[in-house]
Amino acid sequence: MQALPELGEEEFTLWRRLLEERTGIHLVPQQKAFLQSQLTIRTRELGNISFGQYYDSLHEGLASVVEWSTLVDRLVVKETSFFRHMPTFDFIRDYINQRIAAGSLADSFDVWSVGCATGEEPYTLAMIVNECFETAALDSYWGVTGMDISMPALNFARQGIYSRRKLDLVPPPFRERYFRDHDQLRSQIVPAMRERVCFTNGNVIELKKMPLVKMDIISCNNMLIYFRRWRRRKILNSLAERMKKGGILVIGLGEIVDWEHPLLEPVADDSVQAYVCVK
Ligand SMILES: C[S@@+](CC[C@H](N)C(=O)[O-])C[C@H]1O[C@@H](n2cnc3c(N)ncnc32)[C@H](O)[C@@H]1O
Structure with missing residues (x-):
């Protein structure tokens, strides 16, 4: 089994800031492992690029809009049900x-x-x-x-x-x-x-x-x-x-x-x- 790439504290801060600026969603420190695993899955799907390369790719060109939408879907909580409350x-x-x-x-x-x-x-x-x-x-x-x-x-x-x-x-x-x-x-x-x-x-x-x-x-x-x-x-x-x-x-x-x-x-x-x- 491949080890998960490490998401350092500074990198975690950058990702949290990006997510909050663009969606309002505020990740708490306990969600670092969740973010790290989602980023790992996505960067592997994209050919094992680094978290840094992936971060940069979300800032340039039209493709970044589509990619951002994919990532957001992986990060939001979509739990729901009919007649929930x-x-x-x-x-x-x-x-x-x-x-x-x-x-x-x-x-x-x-x-x-x-x-x-x-x-x-x-x-x-x-x-x-x-x-x-x-x-x-x-x-x-x-x-x-x-x-x-x-x-x-x-x-x-x-x-x-x-x-x-x-x-x-x-x-x-x-x-x-x-x-x-x-x-x-x-x-x-x-x-x-x-x-x-x-x-x-x-x-x-x-x-x-x-x-x-x-x-x-x-x-x-x-x-x-x-x-x-x-x-x-x-x-x-x-x-x-x-x-x-x-x-x-x-x-x-x-x-x-x-x-x-x-x-x-x-x-x-x-x-x-x-x-x-x-x-
Ligand atoms: C937990 S679900 C709630 C679903 C439903 N309202 C319910 O109560 O069962 C939260 C939803 O909010 C959406 N969401 C999160 N941030 C959002 C934003 N900035 N703008 C619009 N929708 C957002 C998520 O994609 C997710 O589908």
Whole structure:
């Protein structure tokens, strides 16, 4: 077995800085071994180049953009599941039903899953919106956008094909309705739901580069934990600017503790962390 090339402390600092500057992700010292093994795998795939040569190659020319995207995919945590935190989705369902009952929905209902990984979260949101709209016999436009920095994750998400194991948390009536057998081991999201969800590549620390579309629901779960606290606040401030009045922002429980925004009011419910846009 070949020994792993050593990633020195200075080199580790350089790589951490690069990753944080470009993605916001802050690696802690304990993640050095993880970074070293990912760099080793990639530099071997590229013909055993050194970490230094690889670092330089990420700074020059068009090819560096493609290579950076490959590396980022290897470094991000893409762990996710359908209906990952049930209280959050119950809260979202109740919120949509309240808006419908109040007759306060505009012509289009727009949902954004920020850091959507392989698509389980945006598809879960789509199933919930669909149930609410159908029960209320509403036929106005609605759609879900999933955004992520990882291109391979988005390509996977667009197919909507998942191993049957991944469906364990999906409530049986949703499983019946929204999935079809794809082959012996996998199921696919039905076309009607795939048509409602679009996936786009984007970097949450560069939101200013993206068109300013206002949203009814912004869901940003299990991503902020990888960023420093000042950056979490900055990201949430930009998300707040993209909410429609009456819209909600939902984040993972405890992902930020001391953040407030003049446009938003926190929701008084201990089982979720959510904010309503009141202005
Ligand atoms: C742990 S997953 C969370 C998936 C889903 N939101 C959930 O709660 O199950 C975090 C995702 O955030 C994405 N991510 C990390 N940094 C990002 C950035 N700067 N811009 C956009 N997405 C990013 C990763 O690629 C990864 O897919």
